[in-house]
Amino acid sequence: MSLLEVTDLSAGYGMVPVLRGISLHVEAGEAVVVLGANGAGKTTTLRAISAMLASTGTIRFDGVGMQRSSPDRMVRAGISHVPQGRGTIVDLTVEENLMIGAYVRTDDEVESDLARWFGVFPRLEERRNQVAGSMSGGEQQMLAIARAFMSRPRLILLDEPSLGLAPLVTREVFDRVAESVTETGTAVLLVEQNANLALDFATRGYVLESGSIVGEGSADELRGDESIRRAYLGG
Amino acid sequence: MSEFFQFVVIGLGNGAVYAMVGMGLVVIYRSTGVLNFSQGEIAMFSTFIVWSAHEAGLPLPLALVVGMIAGAAIGAVLFRIAVQPLGDSKANPLPVVIATIGLFLAVNASASLVWGSESKPFEKLFGLGALEIGSVSIDYQKIGALAVLAVEVLAFQLLFNRTKLGLAMRSVASNPESSALAGVPVNRVLLAGWGLAAAIGAVAGTFTAPNFGIDANLMLNTLVFAFAAIALGGFDSLIGAVVGGLIVGVLTDVAPRYIDAIDKMPLAPAFLLIVAVLLFRPEGLFGTRRVQRV
Numbered sequence: 001m002s003l004l005e006v007t008d009l010s011a012g013y014g015m016v017p018v019l020r021g022i023s024l025h026v027e028a029g030e031a032v033v034v035l036g037a038n039g040a041g042k043t044t045t046l047r048a049i050s051a052m053l054a055s056t057g058t059i060r061f062d063g064v065g066m067q068r069s070s071p072d073r074m075v076r077a078g079i080s081h082v083p084q085g086r087g088t089i090v091d092l093t094v095e096e097n098l099m100i101g102a103y104v105r106t107d108d109e110v111e112s113d114l115a116r117w118f119g120v121f122p123r124l125e126e127r128r129n130q131v132a133g134s135m136s137g138g139e140q141q142m143l144a145i146a147r148a149f150m151s152r153p154r155l156i157l158l159d160e161p162s163l164g165l166a167p168l169v170t171r172e173v174f175d176r177v178a179e180s181v182t183e184t185g186t187a188v189l190l191v192e193q194n195a196n197l198a199l200d201f202a203t204r205g206y207v208l209e210s211g212s213i214v215g216e217g218s219a220d221e222l223r224g225d226e227s228i229r230r231a232y233l234g235g
Numbered sequence: 236m237s238e239f240f241q242f243v244v245i246g247l248g249n250g251a252v253y254a255m256v257g258m259g260l261v262v263i264y265r266s267t268g269v270l271n272f273s274q275g276e277i278a279m280f281s282t283f284i285v286w287s288a289h290e291a292g293l294p295l296p297l298a299l300v301v302g303m304i305a306g307a308a309i310g311a312v313l314f315r316i317a318v319q320p321l322g323d324s325k326a327n328p329l330p331v332v333i334a335t336i337g338l339f340l341a342v343n344a345s346a347s348l349v350w351g352s353e354s355k356p357f358e359k360l361f362g363l364g365a366l367e368i369g370s371v372s373i374d375y376q377k378i379g380a381l382a383v384l385a386v387e388v389l390a391f392q393l394l395f396n397r398t399k400l401g402l403a404m405r406s407v408a409s410n411p412e413s414s415a416l417a418g419v420p421v422n423r424v425l426l427a428g429w430g431l432a433a434a435i436g437a438v439a440g441t442f443t444a445p446n447f448g449i450d451a452n453l454m455l456n457t458l459v460f461a462f463a464a465i466a467l468g469g470f471d472s473l474i475g476a477v478v479g480g481l482i483v484g485v486l487t488d489v490a491p492r493y494i495d496a497i498d499k500m501p502l503a504p505a506f507l508l509i510v511a512v513l514l515f516r517p518e519g520l521f522g523t524r525r526v527q528r529v
Contacts, residue, residue: 052415070415071415071416071418072415072421075416075418080416080417080418081416082416083412083416087410087413087416088410089406089409089410089417090410091408091409091410092402092405092406096406099402100417100418101417101418103403103417147417148417151417151418
């Protein structure tokens with residue numbers, strides 16, 4: 001049984017359909033990427049899974065149907081979504097952002113997790129009492145990711161973490177995420193336009209085009225696929 | 236001079252009530268981005284519940300607690316049935332503003348229906364006594380209002396800065412979508428805000444009612460003064476609501492005593508203040524200046 005199993009998922013905005021019955025799955029601890037051009041439906045896919053957007057079809061997480069759920073219930077179930085454009089809460093401090101990430105938790109290890117993620121992202125610890133809105137794009141991206149980990153998710157949905165970041169910063173973000181998921185055993189569903197980067201990170205992937213999945217395979221297969229090379233890897 | 240001082244103190248006492256209503260408005264404005272026009276009417280309705288509980292034999296302080304709890308429940312229910320279904324009020328504020336105006340009318344009419352239109356006498360929470368300092372006499376009721384205001388300010392500071400719910404409320408006020416994605420049950424947090432605002436409304440009403448007795452129009456003027464208070468202090472600042480409320484209280488009490496024309500139009504200073512602030516410093520004294528990219 002897959003950790004996340006999405007079957008025949010359709011969603012859109014108002015009368016405009018964006019996703020046309022896609023199916024995908026993510027195994028426990030696996031890193032999966034959805035590749036696709038602008039407007040292919042990558043963000044919509046993640047928003048439908050985290051219940052930000054109404055959808056039809058079935059979403060099963062850990063074997064449990066998640067229809068008509070709400071974003072906070074998805075977090076409680078173990079899915080954490082890092083939205084496109086960071087989604088940090090700019091008026092709260094770094095530490096408060098991380099505490100919001102732990103909102104659904106009732107255990108007493110929140111403080112030690114805080115220390116743990118400050119260890120992974122030392123820049124965040126330096127700025128723990130600074131409001132998030134005053135930080136650079138890269139720092140805010142790291143904060144958004146650390147906040148997602150604070151809920152102790154089993155699956156993280158990661159939406160274009162490279163967007164608007166300098167290549168070096170992007171590389172650092174991906175390295176930190178890779179370390180963190182390996183260490184925690186968290187599965188990742190990543191959507192990304194930067195296919196080179198994404199295929200280094202993920203072990204498996206899907207190709208999304210106009211709201212439908214048109215290809216899938218291991219990272220190596222996708223990297224070797226001629227049509228994908230032409231569309232997403234720049235020859 | 237001592238006469239002037241007397242007027243100022245009375246003004247501060249009245250201002251404490253405007254500040255309370257103003258804080259309720261700020262709590263809702265920060266979390267939903269709309270001015271709740273029904274704030275005063277929900278307070279009036281809750282104060283009627285205080286009155287009824289008191290009539291039924293409860294001592295006034297206990298009756299006030301009953302009214303606050305009932306008010307919180309009413310605020311929460313009204314949010315659930317009339318505001319939440321209208322969707323994200325930050326993206327689309329107009330439907331929610333109209334809904335709160337509708338609630339204003341509905342709650343006002345309901346109160347008339349239940350309690351009639353005749354004004355009823357209302358006991359003072361802090362009794363009839365007064366503190367005499369030289370030639371200045373200050374009602375215990377006014378001192379009590381200021382003390383209760385101080386307690387409310389302290390309670391709000393603790394709530395917002397020391398509790399999980401308070402953190403969630405600030406988070407939702409800043410970015411509801413990201414808060415939801417981080418696991419905050421946004422609608423439940425907003426509902427808590429409405430309940431809280433309604434509960435302090437019951438307190439404000441209990442201080443207002445003894446002046447002229449209680450009827451369905453109890454909070455009409457107070458709401459206008461509270462609007463002036465938060466326009467002055469800044470729509471999104473709790474401290475602004477308090478400072479603004481006290482200033483408006485003093486201004487509207489002192490001005491009519493020296494300017495005859497204003498005596499016949501008690502709301503005039505408040506309206507002038509609202510217009511002046513919106514013209515010259517729209518973010519108010521303590522509010523956040525919003526810069527929007529277009």
